[in-house]
Amino acid sequence: MNKKLQSALSILTIALLIIACAEKPNTNGTDEGENTVEVLKVSPELYFSGVSIPWGMTWLPDGDMLITDRSGKLLRVKNGNLVAEISGVPEVLARSQGGLLDIEMHPDYESNGWIYITYSSTEGEGDGANTAIMRAKLENNALVESEVLYKATPNTSRGQHYGSRIAFDGDGYLYFSIGDRGNRDVLPQDLSKDGGKIYRLNDDGSVPSDNPFVTEDGAIDAVFSYGHRNPQGMSTHPETGRIWAHEHGPRGGDELNYIEAGKNYGWPVISYGINYNGTSFTDMTEKEGMEQPKTYWDPSIAPSGLDFVTSDLYPGWQGKAIVGSLKFNYLVIVELDGTEVKNRTIVLEDIGRVRNVKQGPDGYIYVAVDGAGIYKIVPES
Numbered sequence: 001m002n003k004k005l006q007s008a009l010s011i012l013t014i015a016l017l018i019i020a021c022a023e024k025p026n027t028n029g030t031d032e033g034e035n036t037v038e039v040l041k042v043s044p045e046l047y048f049s050g051v052s053i054p055w056g057m058t059w060l061p062d063g064d065m066l067i068t069d070r071s072g073k074l075l076r077v078k079n080g081n082l083v084a085e086i087s088g089v090p091e092v093l094a095r096s097q098g099g100l101l102d103i104e105m106h107p108d109y110e111s112n113g114w115i116y117i118t119y120s121s122t123e124g125e126g127d128g129a130n131t132a133i134m135r136a137k138l139e140n141n142a143l144v145e146s147e148v149l150y151k152a153t154p155n156t157s158r159g160q161h162y163g164s165r166i167a168f169d170g171d172g173y174l175y176f177s178i179g180d181r182g183n184r185d186v187l188p189q190d191l192s193k194d195g196g197k198i199y200r201l202n203d204d205g206s207v208p209s210d211n212p213f214v215t216e217d218g219a220i221d222a223v224f225s226y227g228h229r230n231p232q233g234m235s236t237h238p239e240t241g242r243i244w245a246h247e248h249g250p251r252g253g254d255e256l257n258y259i260e261a262g263k264n265y266g267w268p269v270i271s272y273g274i275n276y277n278g279t280s281f282t283d284m285t286e287k288e289g290m291e292q293p294k295t296y297w298d299p300s301i302a303p304s305g306l307d308f309v310t311s312d313l314y315p316g317w318q319g320k321a322i323v324g325s326l327k328f329n330y331l332v333i334v335e336l337d338g339t340e341v342k343n344r345t346i347v348l349e350d351i352g353r354v355r356n357v358k359q360g361p362d363g364y365i366y367v368a369v370d371g372a373g374i375y376k377i378v379p380e381s
Helices: 003-022
Strands: 042-048 054-059 065-069 073-078 081-085 100-105 115-121 130-139 142-151 166-168 174-178 197-201 223-226 231-236 243-247 254-258 295-297 303-308 321-325 331-337 340-347 354-359 365-369 373-379
Touching (some): 054 115, 054 354, 054 373, 065 100, 073 100, 115 142, 115 166, 142 197, 174 243, 231 321, 321 354
Parallel strands (some): 231 303
Antiparallel strands (some): 073 081, 100 115, 115 130, 130 142, 197 223, 243 254, 254 295, 303 321, 321 331, 365 373
16 A cells, blocks of 8 residues: 555545544533533531431522431421421332432422422332322421422332432423333333433422323323433532433443433433443434433443522633532532533542532532532631
8 A cells, every 4th residue: 555545545544433423412420521510619517417328408598408317217407406306207118229218398388388209119009119209398497298299110129220319490390310120121211101301390280281102092191201221310510400210221322411302312222331241231322302411421420410500609600500529529510602512621529429519509509429418618718
């Protein structure tokens, strides 16, 4: 082969590689070379330590924090001190990944007093448990007027992938996630079965008339999107009012997704991950009719907790998403351009297994860490 032809083929090969890479979503699992977030020194300040697995956290109008412990306890904390353990909490199966899970206030809480909670419920058909969502009101540190709004069926003795996170969109609709319950080959792609899905309800538990599958025979009419593995982060974008969620991949392939009505997010037909034992379960990373993640992590960071930073306490972080990592004990700042991911930056390394991250009404970011408690993230002057 002459030198001119060899040189031309080399240039063509490089060009094709550049084009191929440009068509893929952000695959940089280590986030190296992506640090464009303004350098901001922050330090974790222990806020409350009296909780083992702090799954969910939210705030009452007076500033008191409500914290769910996966063991089944609901705690009320004021200024870092325990005020009360709330009574009237639903019975949960606190085993493996199940227990008392997420908690969220109604957007109009001050008018109606509703609090929403997801948990592993043994009620209904079958052994074991499945994810349920309820609402209740708080009076004298007790839950009252409790109503179960949705209960996934059937129960299963499998201990993994309950989900579950709660969010309200800008129109006041209630969203919650349920993982595939360890049954990936059946549940996520079947619209007639619970699991591997994100659901949308009216705040009273009724089904919106414009839900995407209400007219489809056999489909669960509460389903909003499907093809999910185990979403443990979900939040509402503060400007658009739309829902974002991330989910655990298996070994690699954790995803951040923009959630749209009726969309199929692919699990387990397409994935950027492999089995935990290193074998492959699919050879496809994309397929027509299935959504691509906005970004994914390989290796897996085991994402848990998701929020958007709006506080002016964190210059350079405003308008960006913040994600917790159970596996690598850090936070990730995710910069968006519309619905596309521009950059990811690791911050606050070695804080511990991050179970949740949320911005409080005081403007500070709070991080729930397994085995440690709740940390308040304080910017250093």
